Amino acid sequence: MLQNNAWTGVLFLAGIFYDSIIMGAAALLAVITGTLTAKVLKYDEADIDAGLYGFSPTLVGVALTFYFNPVPVVWIAVVVGSVAAAMLQHFFIKRKLPGFTFPFILVTWIVLYLFHHVFAPGAAVDVVGSMPVKDDFTLATHGFGEVIFQGSVIAGIIFFIAVFVNSPIAALYGVCASLLGAFISLECSEPAPDIHMGLFSFNAVLCAIAFSGNKPRDGIWVLFSVVLSVFIDVWMLQMHMAVLTFPFVAASWITLIVQHLLQKAGLKIKE
Incomplete structure (x- = not known):
């Protein structure tokens, strides 16, 4: 992570x-x-x-x-x-x-x-059979757990703490991204069990961690990459593809390209 x-x-x-x-x-x-x-x-x-x-x-x-x-x-x-x-x-x-x-x-x-x-x-x-009762808390933890293919709430909490130890802001951005990923996929009418498993959240968590920072503009890039990764995730799952962390990688590449193009054009998002 x-x-x-x-x-x-x-x-x-x-x-x-x-x-x-x-x-x-x-x-x-x-x-x-x-x-x-x-x-x-x-x-x-x-x-x-x-x-x-x-x-x-x-x-x-x-x-x-x-x-x-x-x-x-x-x-x-x-x-x-x-x-x-x-x-x-x-x-x-x-x-x-x-x-x-x-x-x-x-x-x-x-x-x-x-x-x-x-x-x-x-x-x-x-994995599906081991999922606990659905609530916002477990949605957030599964977003962390599924990054390394783990389905339990405890593993998700441990992974969150692991990120928090090194970067509290990255961990907190990750929680928000996990919930946002679940919300977007719910609006896209994706299956509730898949949403609860964190299948639409773990790539969002990775994007949030990758672009997290202390400045307001970092939040803009987190939001952009997270939303993009979730839509890529939804499309790949609808196509019955092995998603893995490709939505995170693709969304990150696109975000970096957009950042580069804005910088090259002399545009800069205010801090």
Whole structure:
């Protein structure tokens, strides 16, 4: 979630393990694999220490054990996918491009395509049944939890605290974005169970975190990117696509392009 803080990372890992030991183990295996890949290929040590070669592999590991039962070949896919994600991350870093979580998205899309009709579904099939009573509080927490494929209220709270530890304003923006994502998707007549699961909120949370800041203009960019991400999310789910964090990445890219064009045109949103 774009937080360069070791304690935040510990809490993320704790939240994953709280919901699923298997997904927690996959996260550890993936982050170690991605980091070792970066070290073997002699990528920049500062970037390695900052965790830039670990977060996309971690998401790959959690995603694959979320979508598929953890049979041996899935664990092999976690390792291979983590290596690929780290190398793709380097492609963006080397060119100073904002790749965000796109390496994770691309690798996971490929594996989902290859494995979809071969292996049995994993934890994903049980998520809806584990949802608690619907209310605004759980809507907000699921928005945080689903960023790393976790469905419990406790995991969502842990993830919120994890972000709050490093950036309180980013965490609070994330709560507002989670609720706004639910509201917009409700107005678009999306299924209530999907809304409650946080399927229309977690990309909004990521956008809010990415563009959060202390200035009023930061709030404008948060609002723009969040609304855009939710509409992309709605469209992708209506098309029965594997959404992952692509709405966040696409909305962030568009927002950055708009910012660049405004700056190039000599226009600047007042602080």
